[in-house]
Amino acid sequence: MTNWGNKFKTKNIDPENLIDHYNQYAEEFDEHVKNELCGNGENLPVVVTAKLFAETVPYQELMKILDMGAGTGEQGEQLAKLGYKNVELTAFDPSEGMLNIAKKRNIYSEFIQGYLPVSGLSSDCFDAIICVGTFIPGHAPAESLRELVRITKKGGYIVYSVRKHFYEEGDRRFQVVEEELTQAKKWKMIAKREDEYLPLDKIKGYYFSFQVSTD
Ligand SMILES: C[S@@+](CC[C@H](N)C(=O)[O-])C[C@H]1O[C@@H](n2cnc3c(N)ncnc32)[C@H](O)[C@@H]1O
Numbered sequence: 001m002t003n004w005g006n007k008f009k010t011k012n013i014d015p016e017n018l019i020d021h022y023n024q025y026a027e028e029f030d031e032h033v034k035n036e037l038c039g040n041g042e043n044l045p046v047v048v049t050a051k052l053f054a055e056t057v058p059y060q061e062l063m064k065i066l067d068m069g070a071g072t073g074e075q076g077e078q079l080a081k082l083g084y085k086n087v088e089l090t091a092f093d094p095s096e097g098m099l100n101i102a103k104k105r106n107i108y109s110e111f112i113q114g115y116l117p118v119s120g121l122s123s124d125c126f127d128a129i130i131c132v133g134t135f136i137p138g139h140a141p142a143e144s145l146r147e148l149v150r151i152t153k154k155g156g157y158i159v160y161s162v163r164k165h166f167y168e169e170g171d172r173r174f175q176v177v178e179e180e181l182t183q184a185k186k187w188k189m190i191a192k193r194e195d196e197y198l199p200l201d202k203i204k205g206y207y208f209s210f211q212v213s214t215d
Helices: 015-038 044-056 074-081 096-103 144-151 164-168 173-183
Strands: 064-068 088-093 110-113 126-131 152-163 187-198 203-212
Touching: 015 096, 044 074, 044 126, 044 152, 044 187, 044 203, 064 074, 074 088, 088 096, 096 110, 126 144, 144 152, 144 173, 152 164, 152 187, 164 173, 164 203, 173 187, 173 203
Parallel strands: 064 088, 064 126, 088 110, 126 152
Antiparallel strands: 152 203, 187 203
């Protein structure tokens, strides 16, 4: 049993402590999410986001996909199950401990230790980005969406999830930044879906797919 869940109910966690925490509990993370937060043996945010990804992002052989905040790499597993094999899949995360678990899956071709909102990655780099559980309280800020647009190729896709209450309450930064990017014609929304997120905590999620503009 971990204190994982309680820790992440706190907003404004000091980033250094957050990464230490992920490093410390990396081995227990998957089990905790699947059984103590979702309760059905699945990482539901990952399953639902990957499904939306498969519905909205056309497969191309050797396409470059970035898993932003990849953690232990559950998204990589799901994407492979949904047919995204023979792709160049990069795992990006600040926690070495989480990335070490992702490495054992033999699905990712590259691992980058880094931190949003300033990724240090080149512009126009990826055909698609998937991002699950990274836009949660105390983690990557909404401004990171601009960074995701910058590093995605023109016409590429960004698919991510945000907890419904976090999206709708407080300063609504995710809504504000999404709208600014839309107004500036940097991207357009392909899909927005409401679905289960962490059912045992009665938390619902919003799941988004955006396409980056071609001009
Ligand atoms: C709740 S876990 C989700 C992991 C994985 N995506 C999943 O859904 O199973 C959040 C992940 O975001 C990473 N993270 C935290 N702050 C971040 C930041 N500013 N930029 C990128 N990743 C961050 C953590 O290291 C952690 O691996």
